[in-house]
Amino acid sequence: MWEKYVLFIDGEAIVIDKPAGLAVHPGSRTRESLEDYLHHFRFGFQRTPLPVHRLDRDTSGCLLLARNPKAHKRFQRAFEDKKVSKTYVAVLDGVPETQAGIIDMPLGKVSSAEEGWRMIHDPRGRPSVSHWKMADVRDGRAVIVFSPETGRTHQIRVHASAGLGIPISGDPVYGAGRGPMLLHALSIRVERDGKPPVEATAPLPPTFVQAGFGDVRL
Known part of the structure; x- marks a missing residue:
């Protein structure tokens, strides 16, 4: 049954949907995580694959796993050297005034006892850049394809809510939180020296279908 989650596999990489x-990793409030299931993705290897990056718990889609420690280090370097390209698709609770653009908004982390932690626009924070374009509009909600240059925590979510001024539908932290969060890691491509790239695209999940966006052309 675990094969159905696999989008790409070879001797050093697996991309799962x-x-x-x-959650990718366990936390104080999330006992169950992907780590509980990684042994199912050995597929004949003795080593358990390890995630190379993270996705938020409520974000679906492409996640890269490395099948050995050397590959894990190479893929981490690929992220650092900007040899990884990713796209995300999101449904917003409104429609931007323009069709496309670039959001250049550094992010920092804040925390309080009342609200917990979140990321905010902070001019002294870490550089964060996202390209975006509108793919469709339905019932007053826009479908946006984001192509981030950087990979900051909650980057797409904050760039939507604070950069575009319109939160992602269902976002419990930066939006109204009504219904599931409609954010999906659509594709990933990792360049490799001397080998074909690791490349995968994840189909839109059931939450998008149920919300009426399952047939959007991206």
Whole structure:
């Protein structure tokens, strides 16, 4: 049954379609995580594959796993050297005034006892850049394809809510939180020296279908 989550596999990499609602790593409030299931993705190897990057618990889609420690280090360097390209698709609770653009908004982390932690626009924070374009509009909600240059925590979510001024539908932290969060890691491409790239695209998840966006052309 675990094969159905696999989008790409070779001797050093696996890309899985992570379901929404499953955290990549355990935390104080999330006992269950992807780590509980990684042994199912050995597929004949003795080593358990390890995630190279993270997706938010409520974000579905492409997640890269490395099948050995050397590959894990190479893929981490690929992220650092900007040899990884990713796209995300999101449904917003409104429609931007323009069709496309670039959001250049550094982010910093804040925390309070009342609201917990979140990321905010902070001129002294870490550089964060996202390209975006509108793919469709339905019932007053826009479908946006984001192509981030950087990979900051909650980057797409904050760039939507604070950069575009319109939160992602269902976002419990930066939006109204009504319904599931409609954010999906659509594709990933990792360049490799002397080998074909690791490349995968994840189909739109059931939450998009149920919300009426399952047939959007991206």
